[in-house]
Amino acid sequence: MTDHDNIFTMLTQQKEILAKQSSKIDKIEKALVSISVQEKDIYYMNMRIDAIWRKYDQLMEPDGTIAMLQKCAASCPRGVVEDRLEALDENIKTNLARQWVAIGAIIALMAAIKLFG
Secondary structure (H helix, E strand, C coil): CCHHHHHHHHHHHHHHHHHHHHHHHHHHHHHHHHHHHHHHHHHHHHHHHHHHHHHHHHHHCCCCHHHHHHHHHHHCCHHHHHHHHHHHHHHHHHHHHHHHHHHHHHHHHHHHHHHHC
């Protein structure tokens, strides 16, 4: 073998090694892109979780929404409201009974007019 043949075989070997390394680098690049996308997703998920915790903290604070609702419920005149609703219910029932009596009377009058002219 001549020096040219040796150099040529060495160059072809180096070319094969470079091709293998290039394919490995491509795989590494794809893996890095995948990791980057996953890292971005994890970041956004952490932001969402933090926002949910902030909302939860706002609800559960001593001066938060739930505490305000509990204070409102505690100061609600429940007995008075129930009495008014019962009275309203009785009024509605009475008015409905009167309307049905009136409808019955109208139907009876219409039947009498139809029968007796």
